[in-house]
Amino acid sequence: xxxxxxxxxxxxxxxxxxxxxxxxxxxxxxxxxxxxxxxxxxxxxxxxxxxxxxxxxxxxxxxxxxxxxxxxxxxxxxxxxxxxxxxxxxxxxxxxxxxxxxxxxxxxxxxxxxxxxxxxxxxxxxxxxxxxxxxxxxxxxxxxxxxxxxxxxxxxxxxxxxxxxxxxxxxxxxxxxxxxxxxxxxxxxxxxxxxxxxxxxxxxxxxxxxxxxxxxxxxxxxxxxxxxxxxxxxxxxxxxxxxxxxxxxxxxxxxxxxxxxxxxxxxxxxxxxxxxxxxxxxxxxxxxxxxxxxxxxxxxxxxxxxxxxxxxxxxxxxxxxxxxxxxxxxxxxxxxxxxxxxxxxxxxxxxxxxxxxxxxxxxxxxxxxxxxxxxxxxxxxxxx
Amino acid sequence: xxxxxxxxxxxxxxxxxxxxxxxxxxxxxxxxxxxxxxxxxxxxxxxxxxxxxxxxxxxxxxxxxxxxxxxxxxxxxxxxxxxxxxxxxxxxxxxxxxxxxxxxxxxxxxxxxxxxxxxxxxxxxxxxxxxxxxxxxxxxxxxxxxxxxxxxxxxxxxxxxxxxxxxxxxxxxxxxxxxxxxxxxxxxxxxxxxxxxxxxxxxxxxxxxxxxxxxxxxxxxxxxxxxxxxxxxxxxxxxxxxxxxxxxxxxxxxxxxxxxxxxxxxxxxxxxxxxxxx
Numbered sequence: 001x002x003x004x005x006x007x008x009x010x011x012x013x014x015x016x017x018x019x020x021x022x023x024x025x026x027x028x029x030x031x032x033x034x035x036x037x038x039x040x041x042x043x044x045x046x047x048x049x050x051x052x053x054x055x056x057x058x059x060x061x062x063x064x065x066x067x068x069x070x071x072x073x074x075x076x077x078x079x080x081x082x083x084x085x086x087x088x089x090x091x092x093x094x095x096x097x098x099x100x101x102x103x104x105x106x107x108x109x110x111x112x113x114x115x116x117x118x119x120x121x122x123x124x125x126x127x128x129x130x131x132x133x134x135x136x137x138x139x140x141x142x143x144x145x146x147x148x149x150x151x152x153x154x155x156x157x158x159x160x161x162x163x164x165x166x167x168x169x170x171x172x173x174x175x176x177x178x179x180x181x182x183x184x185x186x187x188x189x190x191x192x193x194x195x196x197x198x199x200x201x202x203x204x205x206x207x208x209x210x211x212x213x214x215x216x217x218x219x220x221x222x223x224x225x226x227x228x229x230x231x232x233x234x235x236x237x238x239x240x241x242x243x244x245x246x247x248x249x250x251x252x253x254x255x256x257x258x259x260x261x262x263x264x265x266x267x268x269x270x271x272x273x274x275x276x277x278x279x280x281x282x283x284x285x286x287x288x289x290x291x292x293x294x295x296x297x298x299x300x301x302x303x304x305x306x307x308x309x310x311x312x313x314x315x316x317x318x319x320x321x322x323x324x325x326x327x328x329x330x331x332x333x334x335x336x337x338x339x340x341x342x343x344x345x346x347x348x349x350x351x352x353x354x355x356x357x358x359x360x361x362x363x364x365x366x367x368x369x370x371x372x373x374x375x376x377x378x379x380x381x382x383x384x
Numbered sequence: 385x386x387x388x389x390x391x392x393x394x395x396x397x398x399x400x401x402x403x404x405x406x407x408x409x410x411x412x413x414x415x416x417x418x419x420x421x422x423x424x425x426x427x428x429x430x431x432x433x434x435x436x437x438x439x440x441x442x443x444x445x446x447x448x449x450x451x452x453x454x455x456x457x458x459x460x461x462x463x464x465x466x467x468x469x470x471x472x473x474x475x476x477x478x479x480x481x482x483x484x485x486x487x488x489x490x491x492x493x494x495x496x497x498x499x500x501x502x503x504x505x506x507x508x509x510x511x512x513x514x515x516x517x518x519x520x521x522x523x524x525x526x527x528x529x530x531x532x533x534x535x536x537x538x539x540x541x542x543x544x545x546x547x548x549x550x551x552x553x554x555x556x557x558x559x560x561x562x563x564x565x566x567x568x569x570x571x572x573x574x575x576x577x578x579x580x581x582x583x584x585x586x587x588x589x590x591x592x593x594x595x596x597x598x599x600x601x602x603x604x605x606x607x608x609x610x611x612x613x614x615x616x617x618x619x620x621x622x623x624x625x626x627x628x629x630x631x632x633x634x635x636x637x638x639x640x641x642x643x644x645x646x647x648x649x650x651x652x653x654x655x656x657x658x659x660x661x662x
Contacts, residue, residue, distance in 0.1 A: 001657040031471050033463075052651045057470045059646075062496040066463035069456065073436070073467025076454060077475065081467065099457050226452040226468055227475050229431040233398070233447060235455035244401065245447065245455075 006054045007192040016154040016180040017042035017084075019187045020110055021050060023158030024082045026195055029108070030056035031074035031081035033067040035089060038122040039178040040112040043084035064092035068109070072100050072171075075107045076234075078225030080162055084110035086178075087120060090129055091136070098137030100171035101259060103234045104213065104221065106200055108161045110174040112181035113289075113340075115366050124366040125178040127289055127340040133173050134318050140256050142263035144270055145173040145318040147288040151185045157315065163198040164270060168262060169220050175317065177340065179290035179368055203230060213255075214241040219262035263319055272315040273324060277303055281310030282333045283381055286325070286349055288314040290368050291338045297371035302378045309378050317345060322352045329353035334381050338362035338369045393420040396430070398450050405444055409595075409603025411562030411588030415509055416445055418565050419480065422572035423451075433476045436465040438485035441516045441590075442509040445480045459490030462497045465504045473647055476505070476576060483510040484522040487543055491523065498552035498581045503645045505575045505582045506554075510545060511590035519593025526629035530597040545585045546622040550639050555580035557622060557639035561587040563610040564635065571637065580645050587633055598629065 006025045014022070021043050024032070032047035034040075044060065051058040057074070061067040064085055071081035085093060090111045100107060115121030116128050129136075133145045144164050148157045158174060165172040201222040203210040212232045213221050221241075224230035233243040238255055240246045263270065277299060287295040292313040299311045312328055312335075314321060325348075329335060335357055337346040343361040350359045362369065362377060391397065397420065406412045423433065433451045437443040439458035446453035456464045461479045469477040479486075486494050486508050497504065513531050514520040521531040521538045524545060528537040549557045556578050560568040568586060575582035589595055589606035600606055610633065617625070618636040625634035 001653060001660055003653055003657065031467065033467065052653045057650075059466070059470060061463060062492050065460060066466075066493050066496070069460040069463035070467035070470075072456075073454070073464040073469075074471035075467070076464075077468045077471035079471035081471070096457055096460060099460075103454075225472075226434045226454075227432050227472055231431075231450055231452060233453050233455075235447060236457055237455065 004050070004053045007195065008189050009191050010189055012187045012189060013184060014151060014187050015042065015182055015184045016148070016151040016176060017112065017182065018046045019151040019154040020084065020158045020174065020176070021046035022189060023155040024108065024162065025050055025054055026155070026189065027080065027159040027162035028197060029080045029082050029162065030054065031071060031079045032056070032083065033059045033061050033070040033081070034083050034085065035061055035064050035067050037086045037089045039114055039181050040084045040086045040110065042181070043110060043112070064089035065096065068093040068096040071107045072096065072103070072105045075105045076226050080106070080166070082108040082110065084112065086112050086114045087116040087126070087129060088118070090132065094132070094136040097171055098139060098141070099236050101137065101141045102236050104169040104223070105171065106165035106169055107171045108158065108165055108174065109171050110176065113175065113177040121366050123178070125290060125340055125368060126366065127177055127344070130175060130317060130341065130344045133175050140260065142260045143173060143318045144168065144170065144263065144316070145175045146315060147175050147317050148180055148315070149289055149292045149313065150180065151183060151187050154180060155187050155189065159195060163196065166200045167198045167220070168266065169200065169223060173318070175289070177289045207231060211241045212243045213239060215258055215262070219258055219265065267319045270316060270319060271321045273321055274313045274315065275310060276313070277310040280308045283307065283309040283378055284312050284328050284332045284335045285309065285374065286312045286314065286335050286337045288317055288345065291340060294369045294371045295338055295374055298374035298378060301371060301375050307378060307382045320348045320352065325349055325352035326354060326356070329356040332357050334358045334360060336360045336362055336374070336377055336381065338364070338374055340364055340366070340368065393417065393424065396420045396423060396450050398448055401448055404448055406441060407592040409589060409591035410441070411511065411586070411603070412441060412445070412509060414562045414565060415568070415586050415588055416448065418569040419507065419572055420449070421569045422576060425569070426573050426576045428476050428576060432474055433478065434468055435478045435480055436461045436468065437479065437481045438490060440482040440485045440514065442480060442482035443485060459485055459488070459493065461485070462490060462493040462504070462506070466497055466502050469502060469504050470647065478505045478507065478576070480507045483508055483512070483524040483545065484514045487523045487545060487548070495548070495552040498549060498554045498583070500646045501553060501555065501581050501643060503579055503581065503647065507572065507584045507586065508545060509586050509588045511588045511594055513590060513594040515590045515593050519590070519597060526627060529594070529629050531594065542627070544622065544626045546583070546625050546638055549583035550622045553581065554583040554639060555641050555643060556582035558583070558637045559585040559587065559625065559635045561610040561614055561633060561635060562589060563607050563614070580643065
């Protein structure tokens with residue numbers, strides 16, 4: 001048996017799930033906990049094969065509640081950690097996703113979305129958990145959710161997810177889907193030294209002077225790990241800067257406002273999207289994940305026919321690119337939103353368009369839109 | 385503050401968090417004290433010791449302990465602790481939580497961590513009810529006991545926790561009451577230094593809720609009860625250590641065995657590669 005390095009530099013032909021696992025290892029993830037679930041199982045399988053090569057831990061937990069909690073624990077011990085799941089497992093993880101938000105623990109949670117609700121369509125694609133990603137755990141908070149559209153992006157944005165989680169001290173979501181997870185494509189893994197890595201800020205003060213939840217100017221506190229002598233105190237209860245429980249309205253105001261603001265005030269650093277043909281576009285397709293691929297084909301075909309149409313592809317769905325959508329809505333006549341659900345992100349597009357253009361939902365279940373389905377809608381709108 | 389005002393265990397307590405939230409007559413103060421003495425006597429590097437809990441009265445113990453402490457969600461202390469231990473094997477990881485937290489909502493995690501033999505130490509305070517929410521029946525409440533959700537007497541069969549632990553694969557299984565301070569301290573110390581998944585059950589009074597509704601008297605009366613009805617039976621089959629309302633309390637060390645832990649059994653690819661060459 002040949003021991004393989006953490007970064008498999010080179011050109012590969014691999015599916016999105018495997019690319020996600022390789023991205024995690026390249027980002028420095030050395031703890032993976034998961035529970036088998038279609039269509040995310042390949043990530044766990046890849047991790048069970050690869051972790052022993054890099055001296056990391058793979059553990060198959062008894063359920064997704066345990067998976068989520070164990071990656072929080074591992075991260076608190078200073079090891080970058082990840083779990084991967086789909087619909088029903090994502091629901092089970094929501095409670096302790098909230099614990100990660102409250103305790104400000106960096107880690108990555110991957111959802112390879114399938115059809116729901118309940119057991120739904122385990123083997124078929126969905127984008128039905130997009131609002132659950134935003135609001136699935138109780139309470140007020142902000143999240144970061146990325147939506148890769150290809151195996152290459154699964155690799156690249158898994159690394160980015162780790163970087164964002166370490167930088168902003170919170171669990172980061174990768175809201176992929178079954179098509180991207182199971183699609184096999186060319187994936188280029190760069191040299192290790194060319195991969196940009198962010199690690200959590202470490203305490204600048206000595207034990208006794210350091211506070212686990214005292215924010216710096218960027219609203220993010222430095223993080224001490226267990227076993228470093230800081231005697232940290234952390235709780236899921238509302239707490240003060242020391243980490244002591246504080247059952248007061250004032251403490252709730254201060255803590256929850258900061259947890260929201262550390263994302264809101266840094267959203268320009270977090271939000272990423274691509275635009276294609278927007279300069280002259282009267283019609284914009286706003287898409288994310290696998291439908292963004294069909295949308296790109298549809299836009300290319302329509303432009304060949306002389307229709308002024310552009311693609312706005314969201315890579316960060318949460319926090320939502322509010323300003324950019326308003327800008328597009330101000331210039332365009334129509335925004336069309338194809339999604340593999342009954343219409344979720346379209347409501348955000350409507351909210352942010354502020355009535356400045358027409359917004360059309362293009363819902364579809366269990367299958368990806370074909371380019372021609374989107375093209376036909378573009379033509380209808382163009383002729384109207 | 386004079387020297388006399390400092391509690392001998394102050395170095396291990398977050399004294400600025402006192403007074404604690406526990407009721408008078410509760411066994412948790414004694415249990416906590418035994419734990420701190422055991423930790424102190426163990427000779428372990430305190431900076432490498434971590435305490436984790438779920439939710440409930442017992443779940444507040446980590447917040448009062450002056451070591452790295454994590455007060456997690458209801459029932460989830462064990463998987464959180466599993467992550468800590470596996471990510472950094474140098475840590476000594478203690479889960480200190482209640483019977484409802486560890487065996488109702490968290491029961492699945494308990495049996496699987498024991499099965500895997502994750503090298504963590506579980507201390508379970510069993511007060512036979514959910515104290516913090518006002519005294520509802522739980523997975524250990526004896527048959528016929530009165531609680532706020534069993535007003536006509538509990539009609540569910542309880543777990544025998546030491547049997548559950550032994551059956552799930554724990555390598556060290558002990559039960560004491562809050563009265564057995566010396567024995568309890570020694571057992572906690574032994575568990576902290578033992579490799580593998582260890583389990584200590586502490587039978588503990590909850591005079592405010594369970595004791596009051598079942599006419600067990602105040603904290604002192606419960607201690608007298610423990611004194612009168614506790615029977616030490618080291619080494620017996622844990623299935624014979626069943627508990628019931630107003631019956632005898634079998635205590636002692638039931639299991640103390642050795643077997644490879646989760647980390648001991650990790651694949652060693654370098655050695656496997658060597659073997660393949662031969």
